[in-house]
Amino acid sequence: MPRRTATMLAATLMLFALLCAGVFVKVPYSEMSPGPTVNTLGESRGAPVISIGDRTTYPTTGHLNMTTVRVTGADYDMNLLEAVHGWLSGDNIVVPHENLYPNGKTEEQSTQENAEEFSQSQESAKVAALKQLGISVPTRVVVSSVVKGSPSEGRLHAGDEVKTVDGTPVTAPADVAKLVTRHKAGEPVEFAVVPAAEAEEARKAGRAPATRKVGITTAKAEGDGHAIVGIRAGTAHTFPFPIDIKLADVGGPSAGLMFALGIVDKLTPGDLTGGRFVAGTGTIDDAGKVGPIGGIQMKTIGARKAGARYFLTPADNCASAAANVPDGLTLVKVSAIGDAVQSLEKIAKGDTAGVPQCGDS
Template sequence: MFPVTLRPSDAPGTEPHAGDPEDHAPTTVDTSADSPEPGQSAVPAAATSSAAGTDPDGEDAAVAAGCAAPQAPHARLRGRRRSRLLIGLALAAALVIAGATVPVNKVIQAPGPTWNVLAGPSDGAEEDLLTVTGTQTYETTGALRMTTVSVSGCPGYPVTFFMLVDAWLSSDKTVLDREQVCPKTLTAEQVEEVNQAQMTSSQDAAVVAALMETGHAPRMVLTIEGTAEEQAGSDLQAGDVLKSITTAGTRTTIDSYPQLRDLLTTIDPGTPVTLQVERDGADVDVTLSTITPQDADGDGRPDSEGSLLGLSLSARADSDVDASFGLSDVGGPSAGTIFALGIIDEITPGDLTGGKDIAGTGTISIDGTVGAIGGIRQKMAGARKDGSDYFLAPAANCQEVVGNVPNGLEVYAVGTLHEAVSTVQAIAADDTDGLMTCEAVLAAD
């Protein structure tokens, strides 16, 4: 602000009287009418209280010629109010700037884009999102949309207070503590690495589950990647392929991970077993004792029945069929179910979707189990926005689904890949009356 000098006529509370000039001249007193008698001394006009109209004690005496009179009390009050107003405006401006720029320790989930995994160049995509090799493929129609969540608040994507207010007022956004999504101990590069690793694992599991579901793979190949501390002294090596387990004189050939898991539920911890593994083309027998499952939830009971081998295993389908996905910029594990459905649609005769636009979400395990995911509300909203009429939700997410379904979207609950295939087939045939809804899932619990 530029400095402003107030003249006597400018001072608050000193408005000019009617007929006075707008800019007052210095105050003077005409003493000619009161000239002293001969022999008397002249009294200066400024010292005559009646002439100046001042307090007899001189406390509010008029200032001599050329000086302004002191401000009245109400003028000083208005000055203070103006100062307080300016201070308030400055504080408000500072708060606005802080609200728009200062990061807060929160994460906002919002509807993200969707991708039709069946899409190709003929559908406007730059390339095939799903490519299957090693077997005959079939033409597909309709859409199987993988859904995503747009996340703000992780490294490189800060959240401000105003963004929080917008999220709180939106029915399609959710605010979470940052530690639930991307802990501060992780850098942006580490978060990206985790997301990409989860996406890759999801795609690998989808291939195995889809090929096992359709019969394109007769068995799974289980490869030992490492051992638990309890099995550190065993003769097992990374890269060994598990072929069979012998316990109490009974030998069982291992063809899949679900079969191995079911077998171990019948074997007590501490039981000696003999594993036959394939190593460098030769069969090798290794003996070890099973171990007790962990108690991760701390309830005093093992997290699973029976026992464990104490091995880290990877699984692949014993098949020449393979699939790849052209989505390098998307991370996380939640597209596994839609990936698996896309593979099944590509490698089986007929049109799985019947031309319908179907979206969904859910992790997938190699045994075909559909698992819970985060951001189900945002994914349903994104699916409906992009034109989907149907949505497959993990049964484990039904509590969040009920009451949050967008208008015009039909949502059905699935717990396995087999259920997901049957649900899509029913939607394609316009025969949805018998499908499982989330309301039915919650009612049954």
Template sequence: MTDMRDLQHASHPEPSPFDDSQVEVAPITRRTVTLGVSLLATAVLAAVALVVPTPYAMRSPGPTEDTLGRDLIQIDGARTYESTGQLRLTTVSVLGGPGYPMMSGQVIQGWLDPRRSVLPVEAVFPEATTKEEQQEVSQAEMVSSQESATAAALTELGYDVPAVLDVAGTEPGSGAEGKLNEGDVIEEFQGEPVGTYADLIDGLAETTPGDDVTLGVQRGNRTLDVTITTAGNGQRAVLGVFIDPHYDFPVDVSIEIENIGGPSAGTMFALGIIDKLTPEDEADGEIIAGTGTMSPEGTVGAIGGIEQKLYGAVRDDAEWFLAPADNCEQVVGNVPDGLNVVKVATLAEARDAVEQIGRGEGADLPTCS
């Protein structure tokens, strides 16, 4: 016979510890409603804040290109040679700018990423400049950098590079202001013919800053002698004249590169030209990246965004990086692990650095420390 106590127990089981019928629901109060609405409003405002336009632009590591690869540099009129190494130009990708503002969330991400740099828009783009205008300027600078790199490389290799030296303008307050006009052509320096850009630079190298020099100038149909007081630029005399050289290259060099602008690839272009025109395998299997503008006389100039270029070089397997000497302040403390930075001030120094790295002797090259 079944015990009635057993039936009672089966009909009324003990409550499970997870039985929600036993959970007490707190009453909804005005304070609870206020707190919920406040949290929801805060979340909405935070989400909206992340998509608010900001007056910032961000630099990130851009692509790199091997100047010795895929026929980037093509040469006619001289024998060329193969290389087993790589000479990679480096670039910076820019987010933000006129007409394309960065959102707050993107700015925060940039601040938290050591590979990126967040700057006020005006520090990256000139004021009152559209993005289209900036792109046009960037492409013009790229074309000019290719010509200067070609002139510097061929001069470094011992070629004479004839040039017509047109005056593009004068520096305000210089000795040339008011004496030279845009469109003048410099044909003589101190009575000596000027047939190449190097002739003018060599003449200035022998001039003490502050001395007067006489330029033979073609102005329209007239030939004039113009006396200018030089100024000092470190240890070198300068004219205060902007020169627009038109070259007659003894070797045809063409550089085919897309979607990259600005003048900062000049040094790596020049090194690529030298490597292709010399039988030595300068890099000898090494991956060497770098940056820097290149003047026709072979001076390596400072550039922007070098911190991002260092990271781009490491990402693309470079172990060496050639940095302009004038950028050393930005390099110190920003070198990624595994990258060796060599400071260079001239094309001759950069060429020597590549050769030493290729020989396995790069350890003693100067750095930015």
């Protein structure tokens, strides 16, 4: 066999071997890529993303798009070839699998956690939006969860409103534990609650909900042995009118800011965006504070591809986002919902000189 032919054959075989290795050798990495964006002022799957009842709403134009990131699943085994392709791609990021699924978190666990965070982000978005508009949102202490096998199982339920413990009014979630731990393990404690089911029936019937008393014998906690009943108390809100947020196949807390702004726009005369295409991201709490999120560069890429010209960026994500800004996209720095509203009002008027941007000193 001629030397030239032998050399070409050897090179071909080596290349084939490398390709096979790339396909069959698994690496502990996952991939993140830009996901779809959804206009919170518009519709998703034929239904409004944000619906508001029993309250005057106003027409909106433009976009306030929430953004997403696609990630490979917890059970996906990435091969070496895919990892190299991801590293070379300008739009995707390859990260250690542990970054996305720490401590062996399963796909099911991740989905459940994301669903819970998404639900909480919607609740906080509603509260923050109404507070921004000066609308009061009363709060109440509720049972957030009941520990399986605890004294409260079957007697208290998630969503029950806690009125008193041993006759003492409860005004904050911490009050519940404080009052229960006054007892010794094995002693009874009396709760006055409005059951979640009763509250819903009373609301539909237009009557005041009935309170019932529930006696529970405390158990001993592991460790220091203090008295417990096996519930976690939390806060729920009583909204003055219905606000419904519907968006399928999305999880996590990062759409909170954009949901809140969508609510503000629908409840405010005029047009918050001035018809502009604005996208953004950021968690939000009940007080309207905007927090950082993951995958910021994937979200800015996805937003620009969708047509956004402005991107509302959490202040704590500004440095990372500014390191690689898609052409034609302005990163607007926000720390709270009030910042975002003020910036949108300036953008709507075309007065962008005073809009704080990522990278400003």
